[in-house]
Amino acid sequence: MTVETMPKAVPPVPSKTAPGVRVGGLSVVYKTSAGELPAIAGINLDLVPGTITGVVGESGSGKSTLALSLLNAVQPPGRIAAGSVEIDGLGDVVALRGEDLRKARGRHIGYVFQAAQNSLNPLKTVGKQLLDLGRSHGVSDLRALVREAKELLGRMGMDGARVLDSHQHELSGGMRQRVGIMLALVLNAHLVVLDEPTTALDMITQATILRIIREVHEERGLTTLVITHDLGVVAEVADRLAVMYGGRIVEQGPTREVLGGPRHPYTRGLLRAIPRLVGDIDEARALPGRPPTLGTVPREGCVFRERCPLRMDVCDTVEPLAIADGPRIVACHAVDAAAAKETKA
Numbered sequence: 001m002t003v004e005t006m007p008k009a010v011p012p013v014p015s016k017t018a019p020g021v022r023v024g025g026l027s028v029v030y031k032t033s034a035g036e037l038p039a040i041a042g043i044n045l046d047l048v049p050g051t052i053t054g055v056v057g058e059s060g061s062g063k064s065t066l067a068l069s070l071l072n073a074v075q076p077p078g079r080i081a082a083g084s085v086e087i088d089g090l091g092d093v094v095a096l097r098g099e100d101l102r103k104a105r106g107r108h109i110g111y112v113f114q115a116a117q118n119s120l121n122p123l124k125t126v127g128k129q130l131l132d133l134g135r136s137h138g139v140s141d142l143r144a145l146v147r148e149a150k151e152l153l154g155r156m157g158m159d160g161a162r163v164l165d166s167h168q169h170e171l172s173g174g175m176r177q178r179v180g181i182m183l184a185l186v187l188n189a190h191l192v193v194l195d196e197p198t199t200a201l202d203m204i205t206q207a208t209i210l211r212i213i214r215e216v217h218e219e220r221g222l223t224t225l226v227i228t229h230d231l232g233v234v235a236e237v238a239d240r241l242a243v244m245y246g247g248r249i250v251e252q253g254p255t256r257e258v259l260g261g262p263r264h265p266y267t268r269g270l271l272r273a274i275p276r277l278v279g280d281i282d283e284a285r286a287l288p289g290r291p292p293t294l295g296t297v298p299r300e301g302c303v304f305r306e307r308c309p310l311r312m313d314v315c316d317t318v319e320p321l322a323i324a325d326g327p328r329i330v331a332c333h334a335v336d337a338a339a340a341k342e343t344k345a
């Protein structure tokens, strides 16, 4: 079946309420000299309508690959090898192609990618790019779009009119990042994916931007996914938290519960590695070892075992299942064994 003859998956009147998202069995591989290797494998993640979900993990854990998959935007040498991303009102975006996919991005799914500081067109003003974006998505009231953009930029502490008149080189990294966030929100999409939205910002501006992300999320009734390596960022904005390691989600649950009582040894290690502002700075203990790369992720068993203080024999051969306990989900043999002992006692 060609793209043209495929049934239209995008409904003519999109739902304007916060959509639920169900990522099921998602695997993405990248072609390397050693063959196709998985960057994420068997990811299951639900985004609850109206909530902010944070995804954290060290560099290379697969966060950006997951974010790109939500827009079916994984580029060669990568490809989605298995799984689905069901978005209310859109269906499975993994199956969307061509024009349907282009319309879904921007209008239904607002996004700012990690390289947002560098993703603007250097030859056009921000305002011109805003109008291009609006036209390409069939926005009829372009004046209203510009008003909305100015309002969002103003809220983020910038002179909206001046920014719209500027070229990329006239803006600092932090300003470009905020322009990226404005572009993600301006079309009024109800699913928003923000990949490292605040990395180029100083602490004060970061706090302001996180507050605005939260405010806009609540005002508009969005479903939001925030990708970050910074636990402080998720603690600040996310209702739910998913922790990634070696292309797997090893723990997920309500942010307060996960941060207040981490169960997976990796989450515990991440939290222990944060230096405290008060008390003994030496208390912060870096996680020993390094995260795996595409080539070194174990093919069987638990992906975290090399760095795990709770490693058992079974971890070498059997990949732990993600087991739900109420809203908490953990994939760890040691946690399972401890829970089984507790039930017996």
Ligand SMILES: Nc1ncnc2c1ncn2[C@@H]1O[C@H](COP(=O)(O)OP(=O)(O)OP(=O)(O)O)[C@@H](O)[C@H]1O
Pocket (backbone or CB within 6 Å): 030, 031, 032, 039, 057, 058, 059, 060, 061, 062, 063, 064, 065, 066, 076, 077, 078, 114, 229, 292, 293, 294
């Ligand atoms: N285009 C590519 N070609 C080959 N491998 C890739 C490509 N993009 C990502 N990878 C690999 O896939 C794995 C996951 O990368 P990804 O960028 O999704 O992780 P991340 O958690 O977002 O990391 P970071 O925080 O550094 O961006 C890494 O091992 C990375 O090297």
